[in-house]
Amino acid sequence: MGVINVTPDSFSDGGLYLDREKAVERGLELAEEGSDIIDIGGESTRPGSEPIPLDEELRRVIPVISELRKRIDTLISIDTTKSKVAQAALDAGADIINDISSFQSDPNMFPLAAQKGTPIILMHIKGIPKTMQANPYYENVLVEVKSFLEERFTTAIASGIKKEKIIIDPGIGFGKRLQDNLALINNLQILEDLDRPILIGVSRKSFIGKILNTSPQERLEGTIASAVLSIVHGANILRVHDVASVKRAVLVAEAILNEDQSVGSPEESKEKKRTYVC
Secondary structure (H helix, E strand, O other): OEEEEOOOOOOOOOOOOOOHHHHHHHHHHHHHHOOOEEEEEOOOOOOOOOOOOHHHHHHHHHHHHHHHHHHOOOEEEEEOOOHHHHHHHHHHOOOEEEEOOOOOOOOOHHHHHHHHOOOEEEEOOOOOOOOOOOOOOOOOHHHHHHHHHHHHHHHHHHOOOOHHHEEEEOOOOOOOOHHHHHHHHHOHHHHHHHOOOEEEOOOOOHHHHHHHOOOHHHOHHHHHHHHHHHHHOOOOEEOEOOHHHHHHHHHHHHHHHOOOOOOOOHHHHHHHOOOOOO
């Protein structure tokens, strides 16, 4: 899953793709680099960020989605907590709703997804972006994150969402301390009994910066290490900025894990690939 932040203030690439033409160009690049999904968001959810008005979010993302849908077949997800943005994005050609609030911010979000039969991403977050990093605390982060996702999963099913349309995300960096992020990556298998694809977003996150003492733009090696270990521990979908580099690393890791001798045979390698989307 390649990331496009159509925002002026996202933590890593804020402002780079605020212009519609640049955002579309980046989407085409991500598709060329091998993204299975392109995730488009118009509201920053970095720690301390403020929500933006509905009209502004629509203005940022809908033209980008519309133009990309005309030019590529790659799946598109809309990263939003607002049902009106999600509705407009689906009408413009988006395929998936990615809601960092796990469909809690807007009561119309679950009914919309159920009516449309749209795949959804349920993510764990503690608090809201503005305050989520203000001394987050867990007695047991693994138990609490799993319990939260189980509850949201059950609520989604009760709201008419089909099980096969649900993806789960432990929410790395969203109301988490360094040790919480490390524990979740190292124990992703605890989520496997939900029997749904596990998405994880480690790309350029602050926990990498704390380990390496680097800026977001200098965290590629840390992102690759985190992504590969996430795959080893059960992740199925990786949300990243640097698609080509991470994908190459994952292909090598998967070949080793599967003792895949069909190197150089893209068709056979694709069939054996452990990561998938629904």
